[in-house]
Amino acid sequence: MKRLIAILTIIGCTASAQPVIEESIRLQAQAAVRNGAFPSLVIGVVQDGKSEILGFGEGSPDGRTIFEIGSVTKTFTALLLADAVERGVVKLDDPVAQLLPGFTIPKSITLLDLATQSSGLPRVPANLLPKNANDPYADYKTADLKEFLASYQLQTVPGEHYEYSNLGFGLLGEALAKKQAMPYADLLRERITAPLKMTDTMIALTPEAKGRFAQGHDANGAAASPWNFAALAGCGAVRSTASDLLLYVRAHMQPEGPLAKALASVTRSRRKTDRENATIGLAWQIEPRGGKTIVWHNGMTGGYASFAGFTADGKRGVVILTNISRDVAPLGFAALVPQEQVKFPKEISLDSKELASYAGRYRLAPSFALDVKVEGNGLVVQATGQPAIPVFASARDEFFYKVVDAQLSFKRDEHGQVNTVVLHQNGRDVPGPREAGGVVKATERKEIALDPDTLAGYVGRYELAPGFILAITTEDGKLYAQATGQQRLLLHASARDEFFLDVVDAQLSFIRENGAVKAVVLHQNGHDVHGPKQ
Numbered sequence: 001m002k003r004l005i006a007i008l009t010i011i012g013c014t015a016s017a018q019p020v021i022e023e024s025i026r027l028q029a030q031a032a033v034r035n036g037a038f039p040s041l042v043i044g045v046v047q048d049g050k051s052e053i054l055g056f057g058e059g060s061p062d063g064r065t066i067f068e069i070g071s072v073t074k075t076f077t078a079l080l081l082a083d084a085v086e087r088g089v090v091k092l093d094d095p096v097a098q099l100l101p102g103f104t105i106p107k108s109i110t111l112l113d114l115a116t117q118s119s120g121l122p123r124v125p126a127n128l129l130p131k132n133a134n135d136p137y138a139d140y141k142t143a144d145l146k147e148f149l150a151s152y153q154l155q156t157v158p159g160e161h162y163e164y165s166n167l168g169f170g171l172l173g174e175a176l177a178k179k180q181a182m183p184y185a186d187l188l189r190e191r192i193t194a195p196l197k198m199t200d201t202m203i204a205l206t207p208e209a210k211g212r213f214a215q216g217h218d219a220n221g222a223a224a225s226p227w228n229f230a231a232l233a234g235c236g237a238v239r240s241t242a243s244d245l246l247l248y249v250r251a252h253m254q255p256e257g258p259l260a261k262a263l264a265s266v267t268r269s270r271r272k273t274d275r276e277n278a279t280i281g282l283a284w285q286i287e288p289r290g291g292k293t294i295v296w297h298n299g300m301t302g303g304y305a306s307f308a309g310f311t312a313d314g315k316r317g318v319v320i321l322t323n324i325s326r327d328v329a330p331l332g333f334a335a336l337v338p339q340e341q342v343k344f345p346k347e348i349s350l351d352s353k354e355l356a357s358y359a360g361r362y363r364l365a366p367s368f369a370l371d372v373k374v375e376g377n378g379l380v381v382q383a384t385g386q387p388a389i390p391v392f393a394s395a396r397d398e399f400f401y402k403v404v405d406a407q408l409s410f411k412r413d414e415h416g417q418v419n420t421v422v423l424h425q426n427g428r429d430v431p432g433p434r435e436a437g438g439v440v441k442a443t444e445r446k447e448i449a450l451d452p453d454t455l456a457g458y459v460g461r462y463e464l465a466p467g468f469i470l471a472i473t474t475e476d477g478k479l480y481a482q483a484t485g486q487q488r489l490l491l492h493a494s495a496r497d498e499f500f501l502d503v504v505d506a507q508l509s510f511i512r513e514n515g516a517v518k519a520v521v522l523h524q525n526g527h528d529v530h531g532p533k534q
Contacts, residue, residue: 042056120154218303
């Protein structure tokens with residue numbers, strides 16, 4: 001059944017009025033929904049005081065449709081920090097340990113370090129081992145956070161290096177809530193959403209709000225579960241609407257009222273990021289684009305994606321929400337700086353023989369490769385140290401990601417054989433020659449069955465590097481491995497103590513002493529990484 005595209009103007013536009021959202025942006029959004037890139041999409045723009053919201057896709061979404069906003073939550077946590085500073089509750093250079101008695105935290109980490117993604121803490125804690133991979137933060141409690149911080153050794157000096165960290169912002173939210181003696185959700189409501197009259201912005205949905213909550217979808221378009229947060233709420237727990245987020249963006253563009261000083265300060269303290277010409281304020285990314293300085297943040301959960309941004313001159317702001325785990329930042333930039341155009345590719349099908357021609361390993365750098373494998377009716381690609389992610393064909397030899405703004409172009413030699421891939425991302429084109437031999441297919445290895453007692457002997461946590469844990473578990477007679485911050489993967493036995501994965505070219509060898517399993521060795525990308533059992 002062909003998807004029905006609904007277009008609904010919500011605010012500040014009449015038949016005779018000049019639309020705030022340019023026709024080019026409307027057409028791009030409409031085409032992206034029609035081509036299946038997004039089940040539904042809502043765009044809100046404020047320009048020189050006038051606002052407009054358009055909804056596209058299934059369910060006739062509008063300015064009151066509720067979505068998860070993921071990491072845009074971090075800007076709320078940053079504003080809570082700025083507000084606490086303006087009220088004299090804390091100072092930016094306060095050690096976070098000072099706000100969390102009972103925690104073991106390096107005293108060198110300040111609140112400013114956390115808010116500018118330069119604390120030295122990793123992206124996620126090593127003991128984030130969710131019971132349900134579809135809701136990864138739900139069961140991560142304060143006690144787990146304490147446990148991780150008590151054992152973690154910083155790898156860099158706080159304040160010196162940019163490293164995006166969900167853990168850092170989760171910790172910041174926890175510290176601010178503890179200091180002000182109320183749960184994060186209550187602090188958010190009292191200090192931000194109530195003063196800004198953002199009545200549809202919340203963490204726990206009311207019964208009425210649940211009726212307006214869009215069904216999320218994973219990158220493949222399948223229904224996805226909502227994400228819930230416990231101790232790390234400050235990094236991604238907020239749900240909101242386009243109408244509310246336009247109020248929020250507008251407040252940053254023209255600060256006034258009780259939060260004026262805090263709003264004006266979030267871009268004042270800046271540090272470098274890992275991207276050329278870009279800096280970070282308190283959570284907000286700041287960079288030049290299209291002759292403007294823009295301030296922005298995006299977000300993504302297992303079933304939703306978001307973008308919020310505004311020009312530093314306070315003239316234009318943009319909000320984009322969707323109910324699929326696919327990056328909307330390219331469309332956000334195009335809407336914020338209209339001379340930037342974006343086209344979402346249309347997905348096509350390729351036959352199994354064509355897909356098989358791409359399988360292999362492509363070396364983009366001495367320590368970085370892409371492993372390409374056929375899975376089902378498509379390709380999955382695994383970059384070194386990252387989970388396997390599906391890519392989708394837009395043409396022969398051309399593929400795109402849905403979860404990030406990146407594309408792959410495969411190149412062929414004079415005989416028509418694929419010999420190179422080019423990764424297009426962040427304005428760069430990085431070629432990678434195909435390695436001889438490529439990826440060994442899992443089907444070339446013979447799987448054997450092991451008894452439950454043998455499988456139980458492998459269960460445990462193995463530390464492959466500081467802060468990087470491989471958790472081995474069993475369920476229904478099968479063995480699984482889950483690396484820090486990654487999804488759980490099924491293991492297949494090829495012999496006693498020898499296992500392989502079918503989604504990536506990697507193997508595990510378990511090491512015994514006096515008959516008991518004491519360590520594991522991960523064989524991947526030509527390296528053997530030893531991890532003792534904890």
